[in-house]
Amino acid sequence: MTTLDTRPTLVHAPGSPDGEWWRDAVIYQVYPRSFADGTGDGVGDLPGITERLPHLAELGVDAVWLSPFYRSPQADAGYDVADYRDVDPLFGTLADFDVMLEAAHGLGLRVIVDLVPNHTSDEHAWFVEALAAGPGSPARERYLFRDGRGEHGELPPNNWQSIFGGPAWTRVPDGQWYLHLFDSKQPDLDWEHPEVRAEFEDVLRFWLDRGVDGFRIDVAHGMVKAPGLPDWHGHVSMIEGSEDTSALDRVDEVTGSGNQGPMFDQEGVHEIYRAWNRVLAEYDGDRALVAEAWVEPLSRLARYVRPDEMQQAFNFAFLATLWHAPSLRDVITASYAASDAVGAPTTWVLSNHDVVRHASRLGLPVPGSRPNGIGARDEQPDEELGLRRARAATLLMLGLPGSAYVYQGEELGLPDHTALPDDARQDPAFFRTQGAELGRDGCRVPLPWSADAPAFGFSPTGAAWLPQPLSWARYALDAQQGVPGSTYELYRAALALRKAEALGSGGLAWHASHDDVLDLVNRDVRVVANLSAEPVVLPAPTQLLLASGPVSGDASGGLLVEPETTVWVRA
Known part of the structure:
Protein backbone atom coordinates (compact mmCIF):
# COMPACT_ATOMS: atom_id res chain seq x y z
CA MET A 1 0.00 0.00 0.00
CA ASP A 122 -26.13 17.72 -51.93
CA GLU A 123 -29.63 19.19 -51.60
CA HIS A 124 -28.29 22.65 -50.73
CA ALA A 125 -29.38 25.22 -53.34
CA TRP A 126 -25.77 25.88 -54.31
CA PHE A 127 -25.04 22.24 -55.12
CA VAL A 128 -28.31 21.77 -57.00
CA GLU A 129 -27.34 24.83 -59.06
CA ALA A 130 -23.83 23.48 -59.61
CA LEU A 131 -25.10 20.16 -60.97
CA ALA A 132 -27.47 21.93 -63.36
CA ALA A 133 -24.90 24.51 -64.51
CA GLY A 134 -22.31 22.06 -65.79
CA PRO A 135 -18.50 22.02 -66.04
CA GLY A 136 -16.68 25.35 -65.97
CA SER A 137 -19.63 27.25 -64.54
CA PRO A 138 -19.28 29.79 -61.67
CA ALA A 139 -21.70 27.67 -59.65
CA ARG A 140 -19.29 24.72 -59.67
CA GLU A 141 -16.44 26.88 -58.42
CA ARG A 142 -18.02 26.96 -54.96
CA TYR A 143 -17.31 23.22 -54.66
CA LEU A 144 -14.34 21.01 -55.53
CA PHE A 145 -15.36 19.69 -58.94
CA ARG A 146 -12.53 18.24 -61.03
CA ASP A 147 -12.03 16.29 -64.23
CA GLY A 148 -11.11 12.66 -63.74
CA ARG A 149 -7.88 10.88 -64.57
CA GLY A 150 -7.51 8.13 -67.14
CA GLU A 151 -8.03 8.18 -70.88
CA HIS A 152 -11.70 9.14 -70.60
CA GLY A 153 -11.70 10.73 -67.15
CA GLU A 154 -13.04 7.49 -65.72
CA LEU A 155 -10.74 7.53 -62.68
CA PRO A 156 -11.11 9.83 -59.65
CA PRO A 157 -8.96 12.98 -59.65
CA ASN A 158 -6.83 11.61 -56.81
CA ASN A 159 -6.69 8.64 -54.45
CA TRP A 160 -8.31 10.25 -51.40
CA GLN A 161 -10.65 8.11 -49.34
CA SER A 162 -13.78 9.17 -47.49
CA ILE A 163 -13.65 9.19 -43.70
CA PHE A 164 -16.86 7.16 -43.87
CA GLY A 165 -15.25 4.57 -46.16
CA GLY A 166 -14.84 4.24 -49.91
CA PRO A 167 -13.60 6.85 -52.39
CA ALA A 168 -13.84 10.54 -51.53
CA TRP A 169 -14.99 11.32 -55.08
CA THR A 170 -18.31 10.79 -56.87
CA ARG A 171 -18.77 11.18 -60.62
CA VAL A 172 -21.73 13.13 -62.00
CA PRO A 173 -23.46 12.37 -65.33
CA ASP A 174 -21.50 14.99 -67.30
CA GLY A 175 -18.26 13.23 -66.39
CA GLN A 176 -16.79 15.49 -63.70
CA TRP A 177 -16.14 14.39 -60.15
CA TYR A 178 -16.80 16.19 -56.85
CA LEU A 179 -14.95 15.79 -53.57
CA HIS A 180 -16.65 14.65 -50.37
CA LEU A 181 -14.45 13.80 -47.40
CA PHE A 182 -17.53 12.30 -45.76
CA ASP A 183 -20.65 10.87 -47.42
CA SER A 184 -21.38 11.39 -51.11
CA LYS A 185 -24.35 13.49 -50.00
CA GLN A 186 -21.92 15.91 -48.31
CA PRO A 187 -19.95 17.70 -51.07
CA ASP A 188 -16.96 19.71 -49.85
CA LEU A 189 -16.98 23.46 -50.40
CA ASP A 190 -14.03 25.26 -51.97
CA TRP A 191 -12.91 27.68 -49.26
CA GLU A 192 -10.62 29.49 -51.68
CA HIS A 193 -13.79 30.97 -53.22
CA LEU A 495 -20.12 20.82 -10.65
CA ALA A 496 -21.25 22.74 -7.56
CA LEU A 497 -17.92 22.24 -5.82
CA ARG A 498 -15.94 23.07 -8.95
CA LYS A 499 -17.79 26.39 -9.12
CA ALA A 500 -17.55 27.15 -5.40
CA GLU A 501 -13.80 26.47 -5.36
CA ALA A 502 -13.17 28.27 -8.72
CA LEU A 503 -11.34 25.20 -10.01
CA GLY A 504 -11.95 26.07 -13.65
CA SER A 505 -9.77 29.17 -13.34
CA GLY A 506 -7.33 27.55 -10.94
CA GLY A 507 -3.80 26.25 -11.29
CA LEU A 508 -2.27 22.79 -11.43
CA ALA A 509 0.66 21.43 -9.47
CA TRP A 510 1.65 17.77 -9.60
CA HIS A 511 2.68 15.77 -6.59
CA ALA A 512 5.39 13.28 -7.43
CA SER A 513 3.61 10.02 -6.74
CA HIS A 514 3.20 6.35 -7.48
CA ASP A 515 3.33 5.54 -11.22
CA ASP A 516 -0.33 4.47 -11.21
CA VAL A 517 -1.66 7.48 -9.28
CA LEU A 518 -2.46 10.99 -10.52
CA ASP A 519 -2.02 13.44 -7.64
CA LEU A 520 -2.49 17.17 -8.22
CA VAL A 521 -3.43 20.38 -6.44
CA ASN A 522 -5.81 22.97 -7.90
CA ARG A 523 -6.22 26.02 -5.62
CA ASP A 524 -7.20 24.57 -2.23
CA VAL A 525 -8.34 21.20 -3.59
CA ARG A 526 -6.17 18.13 -3.94
CA VAL A 527 -7.30 15.69 -6.64
CA VAL A 528 -6.07 12.10 -6.35
CA ALA A 529 -6.96 9.51 -8.99
CA ASN A 530 -5.90 6.00 -8.05
CA LEU A 531 -5.55 3.92 -11.23
CA SER A 532 -3.58 1.20 -9.45
CA ALA A 533 -4.78 -2.20 -8.32
CA GLU A 534 -4.12 -1.39 -4.66
CA PRO A 535 -5.50 1.23 -2.24
CA VAL A 536 -3.40 4.31 -1.54
CA VAL A 537 -3.34 6.30 1.68
CA LEU A 538 -3.65 10.05 2.07
CA PRO A 539 -2.17 10.75 5.50
CA ALA A 540 -4.03 12.69 8.17
CA PRO A 541 -5.26 15.31 8.48
CA THR A 542 -7.46 14.93 5.38
CA GLN A 543 -10.84 16.56 4.78
CA LEU A 544 -12.76 14.63 2.14
CA LEU A 545 -14.77 16.83 -0.21
CA LEU A 546 -15.95 14.34 -2.84
CA ALA A 547 -15.21 10.82 -4.02
CA SER A 548 -16.11 8.89 -7.16
CA GLY A 549 -16.40 5.65 -5.19
CA PRO A 550 -16.17 4.22 -1.68
CA VAL A 551 -13.44 5.51 0.62
CA SER A 552 -12.60 4.74 4.23
CA GLY A 553 -10.24 5.76 7.02
CA ASP A 554 -7.07 3.87 7.83
CA ALA A 555 -5.64 3.05 11.25
CA SER A 556 -3.54 6.24 11.35
CA GLY A 557 -6.49 8.53 10.66
CA GLY A 558 -5.65 8.99 6.99
CA LEU A 559 -7.89 8.38 3.99
CA LEU A 560 -7.86 5.08 2.13
CA VAL A 561 -8.47 5.65 -1.62
CA GLU A 562 -9.61 2.44 -3.30
CA PRO A 563 -8.49 1.35 -6.80
CA GLU A 564 -10.20 3.01 -9.80
CA THR A 565 -11.31 5.89 -7.59
CA THR A 566 -10.77 9.66 -7.62
CA VAL A 567 -11.12 11.84 -4.54
CA TRP A 568 -11.16 15.59 -3.95
CA VAL A 569 -9.79 16.58 -0.56
CA ARG A 570 -8.93 19.89 1.08
CA ALA A 571 -5.32 20.61 0.15
Missing part, protein backbone atom coordinates in the same frame (compact mmCIF):
# COMPACT_ATOMS: atom_id res chain seq x y z
CA THR A 2 1.35 3.42 -1.01
CA THR A 3 1.19 6.55 1.16
CA LEU A 4 0.97 9.85 -0.72
CA ASP A 5 2.62 12.89 0.87
CA THR A 6 4.98 14.94 -1.31
CA ARG A 7 5.57 18.56 -2.31
CA PRO A 8 3.81 19.72 -5.50
CA THR A 9 5.45 21.10 -8.67
CA LEU A 10 3.55 23.88 -10.46
CA VAL A 11 2.86 23.35 -14.18
CA HIS A 12 -0.07 25.77 -14.73
CA ALA A 13 -0.54 29.02 -12.85
CA PRO A 14 -3.99 30.02 -11.60
CA GLY A 15 -5.94 32.70 -13.43
CA SER A 16 -8.69 35.11 -12.50
CA PRO A 17 -12.13 33.69 -11.67
CA ASP A 18 -13.55 36.80 -13.35
CA GLY A 19 -12.21 36.04 -16.85
CA GLU A 20 -14.29 35.39 -19.96
CA TRP A 21 -16.99 32.79 -19.34
CA TRP A 22 -15.61 30.30 -21.87
CA ARG A 23 -12.28 29.99 -20.06
CA ASP A 24 -13.71 27.86 -17.25
CA ALA A 25 -17.25 26.94 -18.35
CA VAL A 26 -18.71 23.44 -18.18
CA ILE A 27 -20.71 23.00 -21.37
CA TYR A 28 -23.33 20.29 -21.90
CA GLN A 29 -23.68 18.78 -25.37
CA VAL A 30 -27.25 18.19 -26.48
CA TYR A 31 -27.65 15.83 -29.43
CA PRO A 32 -31.14 17.06 -30.37
CA ARG A 33 -32.61 13.93 -31.93
CA SER A 34 -31.79 11.91 -28.80
CA PHE A 35 -32.31 14.36 -25.94
CA ALA A 36 -36.08 14.76 -25.55
CA ASP A 37 -39.02 14.32 -27.94
CA GLY A 38 -41.74 16.91 -27.38
CA THR A 39 -44.00 15.91 -30.30
CA GLY A 40 -44.14 12.13 -29.95
CA ASP A 41 -42.69 11.17 -33.33
CA GLY A 42 -39.72 9.37 -31.76
CA VAL A 43 -37.15 12.03 -32.66
CA GLY A 44 -35.93 14.61 -30.18
CA ASP A 45 -36.73 18.24 -31.01
CA LEU A 46 -36.45 21.84 -29.89
CA PRO A 47 -39.67 21.82 -27.81
CA GLY A 48 -38.34 18.74 -26.02
CA ILE A 49 -35.06 20.52 -25.30
CA THR A 50 -36.93 23.56 -23.93
CA GLU A 51 -38.96 21.35 -21.61
CA ARG A 52 -35.83 19.69 -20.21
CA LEU A 53 -33.64 22.78 -19.82
CA PRO A 54 -34.37 22.94 -16.05
CA HIS A 55 -32.55 19.61 -15.75
CA LEU A 56 -29.40 21.25 -17.09
CA ALA A 57 -29.74 24.24 -14.80
CA GLU A 58 -30.21 21.93 -11.82
CA LEU A 59 -27.24 19.82 -12.91
CA GLY A 60 -25.12 22.95 -12.69
CA VAL A 61 -23.63 23.40 -16.17
CA ASP A 62 -22.92 26.85 -17.58
CA ALA A 63 -23.84 26.45 -21.23
CA VAL A 64 -25.42 24.16 -23.81
CA TRP A 65 -24.01 23.11 -27.19
CA LEU A 66 -26.62 21.93 -29.69
CA SER A 67 -25.63 19.57 -32.48
CA PRO A 68 -27.18 20.52 -35.86
CA PHE A 69 -30.91 21.20 -36.10
CA TYR A 70 -30.80 22.93 -39.50
CA ARG A 71 -32.87 22.01 -42.53
CA SER A 72 -31.34 18.80 -43.84
CA PRO A 73 -32.22 15.53 -45.60
CA GLN A 74 -30.58 13.84 -42.56
CA ALA A 75 -28.17 11.67 -44.53
CA ASP A 76 -25.68 12.17 -41.71
CA ALA A 77 -27.96 13.09 -38.82
CA GLY A 78 -28.07 16.76 -39.76
CA TYR A 79 -24.39 17.25 -40.54
CA ASP A 80 -25.51 17.50 -44.18
CA VAL A 81 -27.02 21.00 -44.15
CA ALA A 82 -29.39 22.14 -46.89
CA ASP A 83 -30.22 25.53 -45.34
CA TYR A 84 -28.04 27.12 -42.65
CA ARG A 85 -30.65 29.73 -41.76
CA ASP A 86 -33.64 27.51 -41.01
CA VAL A 87 -34.68 24.75 -38.62
CA ASP A 88 -35.53 21.35 -40.04
CA PRO A 89 -39.22 20.50 -39.50
CA LEU A 90 -38.02 17.32 -37.77
CA PHE A 91 -36.84 19.55 -34.89
CA GLY A 92 -39.41 22.37 -35.04
CA THR A 93 -39.30 25.93 -36.32
CA LEU A 94 -37.24 29.09 -35.98
CA ALA A 95 -39.87 30.27 -33.51
CA ASP A 96 -39.24 27.11 -31.44
CA PHE A 97 -35.53 27.91 -31.50
CA ASP A 98 -36.15 31.45 -30.26
CA VAL A 99 -38.33 30.13 -27.42
CA MET A 100 -35.64 27.63 -26.46
CA LEU A 101 -32.89 30.28 -26.58
CA GLU A 102 -34.88 32.68 -24.41
CA ALA A 103 -35.66 29.92 -21.91
CA ALA A 104 -31.99 28.90 -21.71
CA HIS A 105 -30.86 32.47 -21.15
CA GLY A 106 -33.57 32.85 -18.51
CA LEU A 107 -32.03 29.92 -16.64
CA GLY A 108 -28.55 31.41 -16.90
CA LEU A 109 -27.44 28.99 -19.62
CA ARG A 110 -25.49 30.20 -22.65
CA VAL A 111 -26.18 28.49 -25.99
CA ILE A 112 -23.62 27.36 -28.57
CA VAL A 113 -24.84 26.06 -31.94
CA ASP A 114 -23.08 23.79 -34.40
CA LEU A 115 -21.76 25.17 -37.68
CA VAL A 116 -20.85 22.78 -40.51
CA PRO A 117 -18.65 24.72 -42.94
CA ASN A 118 -16.53 22.00 -44.58
CA HIS A 119 -19.39 20.69 -46.69
CA THR A 120 -23.06 21.17 -47.45
CA SER A 121 -25.83 18.73 -48.29
CA PRO A 194 -14.63 34.44 -51.80
CA GLU A 195 -18.38 33.81 -52.12
CA VAL A 196 -18.09 30.82 -49.77
CA ARG A 197 -16.29 32.93 -47.18
CA ALA A 198 -18.80 35.77 -47.43
CA GLU A 199 -21.73 33.37 -47.14
CA PHE A 200 -20.55 31.86 -43.89
CA GLU A 201 -19.76 35.20 -42.32
CA ASP A 202 -23.37 36.09 -43.08
CA VAL A 203 -24.55 32.82 -41.52
CA LEU A 204 -22.59 33.65 -38.36
CA ARG A 205 -24.31 37.03 -38.16
CA PHE A 206 -27.74 35.46 -38.72
CA TRP A 207 -27.43 33.36 -35.56
CA LEU A 208 -25.50 35.98 -33.56
CA ASP A 209 -28.33 38.43 -34.28
CA ARG A 210 -30.74 35.88 -32.79
CA GLY A 211 -28.67 35.84 -29.63
CA VAL A 212 -26.52 32.69 -29.68
CA ASP A 213 -23.39 32.77 -27.55
CA GLY A 214 -21.07 30.92 -29.89
CA PHE A 215 -20.43 28.22 -32.46
CA ARG A 216 -18.86 24.79 -32.38
CA ILE A 217 -17.09 24.42 -35.74
CA ASP A 218 -17.41 20.98 -37.30
CA VAL A 219 -14.26 19.59 -38.99
CA ALA A 220 -12.52 22.89 -38.21
CA HIS A 221 -9.23 21.54 -39.55
CA GLY A 222 -10.60 20.32 -42.89
CA MET A 223 -11.93 23.26 -44.86
CA VAL A 224 -8.76 24.14 -46.79
CA LYS A 225 -7.03 21.51 -48.92
CA ALA A 226 -3.43 21.43 -50.14
CA PRO A 227 -2.92 23.09 -53.56
CA GLY A 228 -3.31 20.65 -56.42
CA LEU A 229 -5.09 18.05 -54.24
CA PRO A 230 -2.10 15.67 -54.31
CA ASP A 231 -2.41 11.92 -53.82
CA TRP A 232 -1.89 10.67 -50.29
CA HIS A 233 -1.19 7.14 -49.17
CA GLY A 234 -2.02 7.48 -45.50
CA HIS A 235 -5.17 6.30 -43.72
CA VAL A 236 -8.03 8.75 -43.21
CA SER A 237 -10.24 8.19 -40.16
CA MET A 238 -12.41 10.44 -38.02
CA ILE A 239 -11.50 8.79 -34.75
CA GLU A 240 -8.20 7.01 -34.66
CA GLY A 241 -6.41 5.92 -31.54
CA SER A 242 -3.52 3.82 -30.39
CA GLU A 243 -3.67 0.84 -28.07
CA ASP A 244 -0.03 1.33 -27.08
CA THR A 245 0.07 1.44 -23.28
CA SER A 246 3.66 2.67 -23.04
CA ALA A 247 4.23 6.02 -21.35
CA LEU A 248 4.43 8.94 -23.77
CA ASP A 249 7.55 10.93 -23.03
CA ARG A 250 7.35 13.66 -25.66
CA VAL A 251 6.76 17.18 -24.42
CA ASP A 252 4.53 17.87 -27.44
CA GLU A 253 2.00 15.11 -26.97
CA VAL A 254 0.91 12.72 -29.74
CA THR A 255 -1.76 10.12 -28.95
CA GLY A 256 -2.90 9.03 -32.42
CA SER A 257 -6.03 11.18 -32.29
CA GLY A 258 -5.08 13.52 -35.14
CA ASN A 259 -6.14 13.52 -38.79
CA GLN A 260 -3.26 13.81 -41.22
CA GLY A 261 -2.88 14.35 -44.94
CA PRO A 262 -3.22 17.14 -47.51
CA MET A 263 -6.92 17.54 -46.73
CA PHE A 264 -6.40 18.56 -43.09
CA ASP A 265 -4.75 21.26 -40.96
CA GLN A 266 -3.64 23.48 -43.83
CA GLU A 267 -2.36 26.98 -43.13
CA GLY A 268 -5.30 28.63 -44.86
CA VAL A 269 -7.80 27.66 -42.17
CA HIS A 270 -6.31 30.20 -39.78
CA GLU A 271 -7.11 33.11 -42.08
CA ILE A 272 -10.75 32.01 -41.98
CA TYR A 273 -10.87 31.94 -38.19
CA ARG A 274 -9.18 35.31 -37.86
CA ALA A 275 -11.97 36.72 -40.04
CA TRP A 276 -14.61 34.98 -37.91
CA ASN A 277 -13.00 36.29 -34.75
CA ARG A 278 -13.53 39.79 -36.11
CA VAL A 279 -17.19 39.03 -36.79
CA LEU A 280 -17.79 37.84 -33.22
CA ALA A 281 -15.97 40.89 -31.87
CA GLU A 282 -18.77 43.04 -33.35
CA TYR A 283 -21.13 41.58 -30.72
CA ASP A 284 -21.26 42.03 -26.96
CA GLY A 285 -20.99 39.18 -24.49
CA ASP A 286 -17.75 37.30 -25.14
CA ARG A 287 -19.11 35.13 -27.96
CA ALA A 288 -17.03 32.01 -28.56
CA LEU A 289 -15.77 29.77 -31.36
CA VAL A 290 -15.03 26.14 -30.49
CA ALA A 291 -12.82 24.04 -32.77
CA GLU A 292 -13.54 20.41 -33.51
CA ALA A 293 -10.01 19.90 -34.79
CA TRP A 294 -8.57 16.39 -34.73
CA VAL A 295 -5.05 17.82 -34.88
CA GLU A 296 -1.76 16.67 -33.41
CA PRO A 297 0.72 17.41 -31.95
CA LEU A 298 -0.77 19.70 -29.33
CA SER A 299 1.33 22.62 -30.54
CA ARG A 300 -0.59 22.43 -33.84
CA LEU A 301 -3.92 22.37 -32.00
CA ALA A 302 -2.92 25.43 -29.97
CA ARG A 303 -2.63 27.45 -33.18
CA TYR A 304 -6.44 27.30 -33.50
CA VAL A 305 -6.87 29.15 -30.20
CA ARG A 306 -4.39 31.96 -30.62
CA PRO A 307 -5.76 35.30 -29.37
CA ASP A 308 -7.11 36.38 -32.76
CA GLU A 309 -8.68 33.02 -33.73
CA MET A 310 -10.94 30.68 -31.75
CA GLN A 311 -11.60 30.61 -28.01
CA GLN A 312 -11.66 26.83 -27.38
CA ALA A 313 -10.47 23.63 -29.05
CA PHE A 314 -11.53 20.17 -27.88
CA ASN A 315 -8.64 18.26 -26.34
CA PHE A 316 -9.03 15.00 -28.24
CA ALA A 317 -5.54 13.93 -27.21
CA PHE A 318 -6.87 13.71 -23.65
CA LEU A 319 -9.97 11.82 -24.80
CA ALA A 320 -7.82 9.38 -26.77
CA THR A 321 -5.33 8.64 -24.00
CA LEU A 322 -5.63 5.23 -22.41
CA TRP A 323 -6.50 4.66 -18.74
CA HIS A 324 -2.85 4.76 -17.79
CA ALA A 325 -1.60 7.24 -15.21
CA PRO A 326 1.80 8.16 -16.73
CA SER A 327 0.20 8.74 -20.15
CA LEU A 328 -2.57 10.86 -18.66
CA ARG A 329 -0.09 12.87 -16.63
CA ASP A 330 2.00 13.48 -19.75
CA VAL A 331 -0.91 14.59 -21.92
CA ILE A 332 -2.33 16.88 -19.21
CA THR A 333 1.08 18.51 -18.67
CA ALA A 334 1.70 18.89 -22.40
CA SER A 335 -1.79 20.32 -22.90
CA TYR A 336 -1.13 23.14 -20.45
CA ALA A 337 2.26 23.85 -22.00
CA ALA A 338 0.65 24.19 -25.43
CA SER A 339 -2.43 26.20 -24.44
CA ASP A 340 -0.60 28.44 -21.96
CA ALA A 341 1.81 29.41 -24.73
CA VAL A 342 -1.06 31.10 -26.59
CA GLY A 343 -3.04 32.29 -23.56
CA ALA A 344 -5.94 29.92 -24.16
CA PRO A 345 -7.82 27.57 -21.85
CA THR A 346 -7.45 23.83 -22.19
CA THR A 347 -10.80 22.33 -23.13
CA TRP A 348 -11.32 18.86 -21.65
CA VAL A 349 -13.70 16.23 -23.02
CA LEU A 350 -14.25 12.50 -22.43
CA SER A 351 -17.27 11.66 -24.62
CA ASN A 352 -19.28 13.07 -27.51
CA HIS A 353 -21.61 11.98 -30.32
CA ASP A 354 -18.73 10.58 -32.42
CA VAL A 355 -17.01 8.20 -30.00
CA VAL A 356 -17.90 5.25 -27.81
CA ARG A 357 -19.01 6.63 -24.42
CA HIS A 358 -16.23 6.62 -21.86
CA ALA A 359 -18.26 4.41 -19.50
CA SER A 360 -17.95 1.70 -22.15
CA ARG A 361 -14.44 2.50 -23.44
CA LEU A 362 -13.05 2.21 -19.93
CA GLY A 363 -14.62 -1.20 -19.45
CA LEU A 364 -12.78 -2.71 -22.43
CA PRO A 365 -9.83 -5.10 -22.06
CA VAL A 366 -7.59 -2.19 -23.10
CA PRO A 367 -9.31 0.50 -21.01
CA GLY A 368 -9.78 3.71 -22.93
CA SER A 369 -9.25 2.30 -26.43
CA ARG A 370 -11.75 3.68 -28.90
CA PRO A 371 -13.26 1.23 -31.38
CA ASN A 372 -15.59 2.80 -33.92
CA GLY A 373 -18.64 1.27 -32.32
CA ILE A 374 -19.21 -1.92 -30.32
CA GLY A 375 -21.69 -4.53 -31.55
CA ALA A 376 -23.40 -7.58 -30.13
CA ARG A 377 -20.80 -9.90 -31.69
CA ASP A 378 -17.88 -8.00 -30.17
CA GLU A 379 -16.30 -8.58 -26.79
CA GLN A 380 -18.49 -6.66 -24.38
CA PRO A 381 -17.15 -4.07 -21.94
CA ASP A 382 -17.29 -4.79 -18.23
CA GLU A 383 -20.20 -2.45 -17.46
CA GLU A 384 -19.62 -2.18 -13.72
CA LEU A 385 -15.86 -1.62 -14.04
CA GLY A 386 -16.38 0.80 -16.92
CA LEU A 387 -18.75 2.93 -14.86
CA ARG A 388 -16.41 2.89 -11.86
CA ARG A 389 -13.55 4.12 -14.03
CA ALA A 390 -15.79 6.61 -15.86
CA ARG A 391 -16.80 8.23 -12.57
CA ALA A 392 -13.13 8.43 -11.57
CA ALA A 393 -12.16 9.88 -14.98
CA THR A 394 -14.93 12.49 -14.76
CA LEU A 395 -13.87 13.63 -11.31
CA LEU A 396 -10.30 13.91 -12.59
CA MET A 397 -11.45 15.97 -15.61
CA LEU A 398 -13.68 18.30 -13.60
CA GLY A 399 -10.83 18.87 -11.15
CA LEU A 400 -8.60 20.27 -13.90
CA PRO A 401 -8.38 23.99 -14.66
CA GLY A 402 -9.92 25.07 -17.96
CA SER A 403 -13.25 24.43 -19.62
CA ALA A 404 -14.94 21.03 -19.88
CA TYR A 405 -17.65 19.42 -21.99
CA VAL A 406 -20.21 16.89 -20.79
CA TYR A 407 -22.01 14.74 -23.36
CA GLN A 408 -25.70 14.21 -22.72
CA GLY A 409 -26.34 11.13 -20.60
CA GLU A 410 -22.88 10.84 -19.16
CA GLU A 411 -24.24 12.48 -16.00
CA LEU A 412 -26.38 9.32 -15.73
CA GLY A 413 -23.40 7.01 -16.28
CA LEU A 414 -24.81 5.79 -19.59
CA PRO A 415 -22.82 3.17 -21.48
CA ASP A 416 -23.03 2.73 -25.23
CA HIS A 417 -25.79 0.50 -26.56
CA THR A 418 -23.35 -2.30 -27.36
CA ALA A 419 -25.95 -4.80 -28.63
CA LEU A 420 -27.72 -2.54 -31.13
CA PRO A 421 -29.10 -4.71 -33.97
CA ASP A 422 -27.58 -4.04 -37.37
CA ASP A 423 -31.00 -3.45 -38.93
CA ALA A 424 -31.51 -0.49 -36.57
CA ARG A 425 -28.27 1.26 -37.49
CA GLN A 426 -28.38 4.58 -39.35
CA ASP A 427 -24.80 5.87 -39.38
CA PRO A 428 -23.58 6.26 -43.00
CA ALA A 429 -20.18 4.91 -41.94
CA PHE A 430 -21.84 1.53 -41.27
CA PHE A 431 -23.25 1.35 -44.78
CA ARG A 432 -20.27 2.80 -46.67
CA THR A 433 -17.95 0.22 -45.05
CA GLN A 434 -20.45 -2.66 -45.49
CA GLY A 435 -20.60 -3.03 -41.74
CA ALA A 436 -16.83 -3.22 -41.19
CA GLU A 437 -17.14 -0.06 -39.12
CA LEU A 438 -20.19 -0.20 -36.87
CA GLY A 439 -20.38 3.56 -36.58
CA ARG A 440 -21.62 5.92 -33.91
CA ASP A 441 -25.24 4.93 -33.33
CA GLY A 442 -24.40 3.21 -30.03
CA CYS A 443 -23.57 6.52 -28.34
CA ARG A 444 -26.57 8.32 -29.86
CA VAL A 445 -29.43 6.27 -28.39
CA PRO A 446 -32.23 8.43 -26.84
CA LEU A 447 -31.86 9.29 -23.17
CA PRO A 448 -33.72 7.56 -20.32
CA TRP A 449 -35.55 10.09 -18.18
CA SER A 450 -38.11 7.90 -16.35
CA ALA A 451 -37.50 4.26 -15.47
CA ASP A 452 -41.14 3.15 -15.77
CA ALA A 453 -42.32 5.32 -18.68
CA PRO A 454 -42.61 4.31 -22.34
CA ALA A 455 -39.25 4.93 -24.08
CA PHE A 456 -38.02 5.75 -20.57
CA GLY A 457 -39.75 9.13 -20.82
CA PHE A 458 -37.88 10.21 -23.95
CA SER A 459 -41.12 10.44 -25.94
CA PRO A 460 -44.75 10.71 -24.77
CA THR A 461 -45.75 8.01 -27.27
CA GLY A 462 -43.00 5.52 -26.47
CA ALA A 463 -41.44 5.97 -29.90
CA ALA A 464 -37.66 6.23 -30.25
CA TRP A 465 -35.64 6.55 -33.45
CA LEU A 466 -33.06 4.10 -32.06
CA PRO A 467 -34.02 1.31 -29.63
CA GLN A 468 -33.01 1.72 -26.00
CA PRO A 469 -31.61 -1.23 -24.01
CA LEU A 470 -33.96 -2.49 -21.31
CA SER A 471 -31.05 -2.33 -18.86
CA TRP A 472 -31.13 1.46 -19.09
CA ALA A 473 -34.02 1.62 -16.62
CA ARG A 474 -31.46 1.68 -13.81
CA TYR A 475 -29.73 4.66 -15.40
CA ALA A 476 -32.90 6.76 -15.76
CA LEU A 477 -32.79 10.22 -14.24
CA ASP A 478 -35.68 9.60 -11.85
CA ALA A 479 -33.95 6.45 -10.58
CA GLN A 480 -30.91 8.53 -9.55
CA GLN A 481 -32.24 11.88 -8.35
CA GLY A 482 -31.79 12.23 -4.62
CA VAL A 483 -30.00 8.87 -4.38
CA PRO A 484 -26.74 9.28 -2.45
CA GLY A 485 -23.80 7.97 -4.46
CA SER A 486 -25.64 7.90 -7.79
CA THR A 487 -23.74 9.10 -10.84
CA TYR A 488 -26.20 11.95 -11.33
CA GLU A 489 -25.69 13.19 -7.77
CA LEU A 490 -21.92 12.83 -8.19
CA TYR A 491 -22.02 15.14 -11.22
CA ARG A 492 -24.21 17.66 -9.41
CA ALA A 493 -21.91 17.71 -6.41
CA ALA A 494 -18.77 17.95 -8.55
